[in-house]
Amino acid sequence: MAVAIGILSSVVLSYVAYRLQLPVYPDAVGTIGMSVIGGLFPGIMTAVLTDTACVVFNENALYFGIVNALTAIFTAWFVREKGFHQKKNITIFILGAGVIGGGLSGIIQWTLFREPQSAAIVEILDKTNLQSSVVRFLLFLFINISIHIIEKGISTGIVLLVVYFVPKDILTRIRNSGWRQRPLSPDEVKEMDADDTGVGLSIRRRMTIMLVVVVLAIVVLMSYIGLGLYYRNAKEDAKNNAYDAARAAAMAVDGDKIADFLKEGRDADGYEETADMLYYIWKGSTDVEYLYVVTIDEEYVTFVFDVDDKETESDGEPYAPGDKVEIEEEFKPYMPGLLAGEEIEPVVSDNTWSYLLTVYYPVYDSDGQTVCYTGADTSMNYLADYMKDFIFRVLLILSAFFVLVIAYGLWTTGLYIVYPVESMVHKISKFTNGGSDQKQLDADVRSLRSLDISTGDEIEKLYRSVCKMAASQTEQIRSVRRLSENTAKMQDGLIITMADLVENRDSDTGAHIQKTAAYVKIIVEGLKKKGYYAEKITDKFMSDVVRSAPLHDVGKISIPDNVLNKPGKLTDEEYEIMKTHTTEGRKIMEKAIDTVEGENYLKEARNMAAYHHERWDGKGYPEGLHGEVIPLSARIMAVADVFDALASPRVYKPPFPLEKALSIIQEGAGTQFDAKCVEVFLDALPEVKVILRKYNENVL
Secondary structure, eight states, rough: HHHHHHHOHHHHHHHHHOOOTTTTTOTTTTHHHHHHHHHHHHHHHHHHHHHHHHTTTTTTTHHHHHHHHHHHHHHHHHHTTTTTOOOOOOHHHHHHHHHHHHHHHHHHHHHSSSSSSSHHHHHHHHHHHHHOHHHHHHHHHHHHHHHHHHHHHHHHHHHHHHHHHSHHHHHHHHHHHTOOOSSSHHHHHHHHHHHGOOOOOOHHHHHHHHHHHHHHHHHHHHHHHHHHHHHHHHHHHHHHHHHHHHHHHHHOOOOHHHHHHHHHGGTTTTTHHHHHHHHHHHHHHHEEEEEEEEEEEESEEEEEOOOOOSSSOOOOOOTTTTOOEEEOGGGGGGGHHHHHHHHOEEEEOSSSOOEEEEEEEEEEESSSSSEEEEEEEOOOOHHHHHHHHHHHHHHHHHHHHHHHHHHHHHHHHIIIIHHHHHHHHHHHHHHHHHHHHHHHHHHHHHHHHTTTTOSSSHHHHHHHHHHHHHHHHHHHHHHHHHHHHHHHHHHHHHHHHHHHHHHHSTTTTTTHHHHHHHHHHHHHHHHHHHHHTTOOOOOHHHHHHHHHHHGTGGGGGGHHOOOOOSSSOOOOOHHHHHHHHHHHHHHHHHHHHHHHHHOOHHHHHHHHHHTOOOOOTTTTSOOOOOGGGHHHHHHHHHHHHHHHHSSOOBTTTTOOHHHHHHHHHHHTTTTTTHHHHHHHHHTHHHHHHHHHEEEEETTT
C-alpha cells in the first residue's frame, strides 16, 4: 500500500508538471519517500513502476527509469550511512541527488533527442546564441542539475513532513512489513556482517553474483536475438526494395541499344528517354540510394546510365556513359556468374562511398543474351545508425528493470534465506561459544527462539529443528551439570570423611583441615587477584587446590598412634617416622589417581600431600625441592599448614599470639615459604581473623 501511494503521488505530480510544461519532472517524490521509509527495494520498485506508469502521458518517461532507480539506491544508502538527523546531511543529500538526477537525465536527453525535452530550457539555450555544441551541452547540464537540485529539495521536504506527521508505529510497520522473522536492527545486521570475515564466499555475495550473471545473460540474449531478428528483416526488406528497383530498371532499358548508348553516349537515340524512366523508377523506390546500368568485363564495370537527382544538388558528378571503375573486392567472388550473364545473390559492400547492399539484374537483348546489368544500391548506414540508437534505448529501458530484478532477487533472498540463515548462524555461534554457564546457555536459547523465523519453507523447518536441538542440548547440559555437582559433592564428602579419619587419630589438630582449606582458598584467590602465576592459576586449578586441601595430611593414617599423639617432643627416630606421612600420602593419592582416571584435583592432592613440608630454600623434606620446583599447590599449603600449627593449641604447646604467628610467617618468606604466597596471605589479614574467630575462640 505504501509503494502504491508513493507511485501515485509521483505520477500525479509528474502529470501536472508535464501538462503545465514545467522544466521540472517530479517523479522522485515517491521514490525518495519509499527509500527513506521502506528501504532499498521498495524505493527501487517505486522508481521503476513510477516511470513505467508515466509512459501513459509521456512516451519518453521509461528512458529515465534508471535515473530514478539510481536515486532510490543513493537515498537508501545515504539514510543507512548518514541519516537525516542533521541539516548538513540533508543539504548534502539534496545536492548529491540533484547531481545524479540532473547529470544522468541531461546526458540521456542530449544523447537520445539531441536537445532538452523542456521547451523553456531550449528557449534559454537559443537566446545564448552559443555556436559550440560542447559549450551548449555543458550549459544545459548545469541548468538541468540546478533544476533537479531544486526539485530534489522540494521532494525531500515533502518526505520529511510525511515522516514527521505519520505516526511512528505506522512507519515501523511499513519498514518491517517484509521481514519473515523478528526485524533486525542496523546494529544486529552489522554484527552479522562482521561474522562473515571467516567465510570464503557468503550466501549474500553468491546470490548477488548469481542474480547479476543471470539477469545480464538474459538481457544480452534478448538484445542479441531482437537485434538479429531486426537486422535480418531489415536486410531482407532492403534486398527486396533493391531487387524491385533493379528489375523495373531492367525492363525499362532496351538491351539492343546498349552498344549505341556506350558508343554515342547521351546523344544516342532514346538515351534521354531511358534516363528519365530510370530516374522516376529510382525516385519511386524505397530506400534505394543509387540506380545505374553497367556492363561488366574481367577488370572493370563500364557505366551506361548513372541516375542522378535532378531536383537537388548532388554530392558528386554522375558517371558518364563509358566511364570505367575497377571491380571491387566484394564482387570478385561473383565474377564468374556475372561474366556468364547470370543472376547473383545480393552483395554487401563497405567501401569509400558507404555501407551498401547491391542487387544486380541482367538486361537481355532480343536474342536473349545478357548485354548489361541494372544495379540498385540500398544504403545500410541508416540501419547501423538505427541499431545503435535502438541498442541505447533498449539498454536504458532494460537497465531500470535490470536494477529492479536484481533488487527484488536480493530482497527476497535476503528476507527468506540470507538473514534467517545468518541470524541462526550468529545465534548458534554464541550458543556454542557460550561455555558451560547454564544461565548464559538458557539466555542464548531464548535469544535463538526470539528470532521467530516464519518463512514457511525449509528454512523455517530448519530453524524449528535448531531451536529444538538447542533447547534439548541445554537441558542435557543442565542434567549433566546436576549429576556432576552431585558427584562432586559426594567426592568432597568422601574427601572430608577421609580427612576426618586421619584428624580423629590426631588428638589435638582441632578443625585443622577446615582451617587450612580456608587459608588455602584465601592464598590462591589472592595470587590470582594480583596476577601472580597467571599461567598456572586457572579456575580449574583454584577449584582443585581448595577441594584437595583437606587431604594434605592423609599420609598420617600410616603413622603409629604412639608417634602421632605423643604429648612431648619426638625423638630423632620418631621424627623420621613422622616425616614419612608425606611419602605415604603421595602413595595413597597415586593409588586413588590410578583408580579414578581423569580427576585432576587428585593430582593436586598428591602434590600437597607429598610436598607441603618442602621449603623454598631446599631444606625441607621429603625430597629437598626448592623454589618454583616445588608444586605451587604445595607452596600454598605450606603457608596455610604452618600458620595453623602456630596459631592453634597443641598438647605440647599453647597457641602463639596472632602477631607472633604472623611474624614467624613473615620471617620465613623467601626461605621457608614462597614470598608471594606470604604476601597475599598477610594482605588478607581481615579474612584470616574471621577464620580464627570461627574455629579458635580463645585466640582473639
